[in-house]
Amino acid sequence: MSKAKIIGPELPNIPWEERPPGCNEVVWRYSKNPIIPRDLIPSSNSIFNSAVVPYQGEFHGVFRCDDKRRAMQLHAGRSKDGLNWEINNERIHFQPAQGFEPLEWGYGYDPRVCWIEDRYYVTWCNSFAGWPTIGVAYTYDFETFYQMENAFLPFNRNGVLFPRRINGNFAMLSRPSDRGHTPFGDIYYSESPDMTYWGRHRLVMRPAYGWQSTKIGAGPIPIETSEGWLMLYHGVLTSCNGFVYSMGAALLDIHQPWKVLYRTEPYLLHPREIYEQVGDVPNVVFPCAALADAASGRMAIYYGGADTVTCLAFAKADELIEFIKENSL
Numbered sequence: 001m002s003k004a005k006i007i008g009p010e011l012p013n014i015p016w017e018e019r020p021p022g023c024n025e026v027v028w029r030y031s032k033n034p035i036i037p038r039d040l041i042p043s044s045n046s047i048f049n050s051a052v053v054p055y056q057g058e059f060h061g062v063f064r065c066d067d068k069r070r071a072m073q074l075h076a077g078r079s080k081d082g083l084n085w086e087i088n089n090e091r092i093h094f095q096p097a098q099g100f101e102p103l104e105w106g107y108g109y110d111p112r113v114c115w116i117e118d119r120y121y122v123t124w125c126n127s128f129a130g131w132p133t134i135g136v137a138y139t140y141d142f143e144t145f146y147q148m149e150n151a152f153l154p155f156n157r158n159g160v161l162f163p164r165r166i167n168g169n170f171a172m173l174s175r176p177s178d179r180g181h182t183p184f185g186d187i188y189y190s191e192s193p194d195m196t197y198w199g200r201h202r203l204v205m206r207p208a209y210g211w212q213s214t215k216i217g218a219g220p221i222p223i224e225t226s227e228g229w230l231m232l233y234h235g236v237l238t239s240c241n242g243f244v245y246s247m248g249a250a251l252l253d254i255h256q257p258w259k260v261l262y263r264t265e266p267y268l269l270h271p272r273e274i275y276e277q278v279g280d281v282p283n284v285v286f287p288c289a290a291l292a293d294a295a296s297g298r299m300a301i302y303y304g305g306a307d308t309v310t311c312l313a314f315a316k317a318d319e320l321i322e323f324i325k326e327n328s329l
């Protein structure tokens with residue numbers, strides 16, 4: 001059997017640390033986690049569930065920084081190595097994209113960033129008259145951000161774009177929700193010819209049992225591979241102490257991504273370290289971004305720990321894909 005391969009650009013400077021001796025996990029944590037402390041910038045209460053992309057030989061990102069009022073804000077940041085970050089103390093102030101009306105700013109959280117064709121698109125959970133739905137914007141330089149229309153009606157969260165058109169259309173995963181701490185949640189797929197009008201909705205997958213029994217939501221931008229779209233996702237279990245957020249992975253059909261080929265029965269990452277178990281919201285690992293190097297198959301996964309700090313984990317795409325196939329529901 002030939003090894004599964006990432007289809008995409010090479011990223012020789014991807015942050016990387018080898019699997020520690022004695023560790024037999026398919027995804028392993030960075031030894032210096034968390035990489036971003038809660039108070040990296042003066043205004044922040046916490047910095048977590050954030051999105052990172054390669055940018056001109058370095059890295060840029062959009063960060064969820066809850067401020068000291070506990071208002072959820074989005075901030076731009078940059079890094080030479082993907083490990084040490086500078087984040088603006090001032091939040092992003094979105095400008096209306098040309099031909100679009102200005103939208104009122106209420107809050108923004110759980111951003112994703114996706115390079116498609118000629119620009120970086122940002123999707124996030126945006127306040128629409130006070131209720132959550134998927135906001136959409138784009139930037140060329142991480143300095144000016146142009147906001148478009150919200151993709152969906154409330155209530156929706158975890159809007160995650162595919163990095164290229166599918167069947168000629170832009171494509172997005174999302175998770176319809178309610179106005180609170182939603183006790184349900186399936187992943188859906190939608191298409192748009194223009195990033196404004198979304199339709200052709202399809203169900204992708206529903207919760208299962210155990211760590212993913214309450215709700216599931218897409219995490220990082222799906223990674224194209226020789227075996228299908230590699231989608232990392234979060235799954236939630238309801239314990240006697242509340243929600244527990246873990247990470248799993250699925251392989252989706254390359255032409256019809258609403259068709260699930262494989263999906264992990266065991267979790268890949270689960271709140272186990274103190275920075276994942278203790279924080280503003282205990283027991284949360286929440287991935288929002290993954291870097292991938294097509295040449296080496298290395299992957300670097302950025303995730304929030306306990307809704308407080310930003311952490312990093314690593315995997316090798318061929319091993320991860322083999323694991324998903326051999327441990328599928």
Ligand code: BMA
Nearest residue numbers: 049109110181281284286307
């Ligand atoms: C979700 C979002 C995430 C958060 C999670 C756990 O509803 O708010 O940002 O990580 O809950 O609190």
